Amino acid sequence: MHTSDAGLELNVNIGLNLLTTNTSADQSTMEDKKANNEVAVLRAKLVQMNAENERLKEMLIQATENYNTMKIHLCSLMMKNGGKAKEEDEENKKRNGGIIVPRQFIDLGLAVAADADESSSSSPEGKRQREDSSGGDNKVPRLDVDQSEAAMRKARVSVRARSEAPMITDGCQWRKYGQKMAKGNPCPRAYYRCTMATGCPVRKQVQRCAEDRTILITTYEGNHNHPLPPSAMSMASTTSSAGRMLVSGSTSSPDGLMNSNLLTTTLLPCSSTMATVSASTPFPSVTLDLTQSSFSTPPPPYNVANSVAVTAPLVPQVSGQALDNLATAAIATDPSFAAALAAAITSIIESSQSHPNNGHNSNAM
């Protein structure tokens, strides 16, 4: 803004100089006066625009700060409240002067139950969706469970990784069942479903980033209903762990604990790692941004501090310190989030090991 303002001022001055050099008679003096008046008007407008610009910048900064504050507050509430959030609603209400702080995911616990229901269900996805839409027999008593199931099913884990391969390696077997052109992105979005077991509800979408086509965005949805090979455990647990974290705000889960060890040993010493939880929609999602990973050489031993960053897509740039705080809180207090993060890191590591020369991922198909 300032540079363009300076440029404008420079142009005005040049114009003034050009005008003032054209002096030969009274006529030119008149023109000079006229030009001077115009310059004065322009200068006044410039000052006005600068003031307006400053005011808008102040507003933007203020809005950004408010956004970050709210986001951090929401995240801390989610972690702090956990399963006993319900009884604290009243306290929150009192603390906030009658206003209930948004906490749409915390009451949706029972993630394990949702898991069990889903794994025991042998019906195909389409049939289940139709059953969901029909509502079923017990409408009111199953409300919490239904919400939980819906949220778990809708819970998404998005992994952004820099890769030229068509798909990141996650150890599972996938079958492509569709491809669509998404609006606003010239790259098609591919739809895959897990084929390691019949009726496995897990889906994933693979799409390249419109801005940077070397970035591969893989979105996982659902929980596997079958045992997984060790190579697939980490990434597969991402969906259930991250989804469970966001849905229930829980602080522990079996798979989360399993993977938190990996994260503890590899990631926690890193103070520069950023991690945020995206909770801006009715259905939770986690974004693991691994696009800063750079494994152009054989990776181990890994310097995770330099290679991994976890961000939510809507976090503004200015939130450096806030993000650090949030990252520390998220990683340190929630093993499920840690598990999701560790799974993504593991995926990158595995794919890099399979292609030590260029770091490109192999196609698991």
Added chain:
DNA sequence: CGGATTTGACCTGCGC
């Protein structure tokens, strides 16, 4: 020949 992929059609949810 069987499994995977492609691709157009269809369904569904959502905003206007």
Added chain:
DNA sequence: GCGCAGGTCAAATCCG
């Protein structure tokens, strides 16, 4: 109610 966009289905096609 209509149109649009995202998601899924399923027949056709490809490939090992």
